Amino acid sequence: MAITVRIPAPLRKVTNDKDRVEVEAENLADMVDAMEEQFPGIKERLLDESGELRHFVNIYVNGEDVQFLDGLETAIGASDEISIVPAVAGGQS
Secondary structure (H helix, E strand, O other), rough: OOEEEOOOOOHHHOOOOOOOEEOOOOEOOOOOHHHHHOOOOHHHHHHHHOOEEEEEEEEOOOOOHHHHHHHHHHEOOOOOOEEEEEOOOOOOO
């Protein structure tokens, strides 16, 4: 089943300026692999060397942070809303 993934502006240069992409996947790990097939280089921006989400990358399924679900093993379906959100830091102290 096709899953729609919202892409943040910093990653759009990898997705040819697309703000949404569709992939076939049953969980988030499959989603990342499917996105890598379509857009080489995106996986290394999302996952670290050990295959875990980078600290500055958050993925949400229906508004829920996947770190509080099943991480990359979180099951996804066609009606789910998937968003990749880069962590934001900075400002004045």
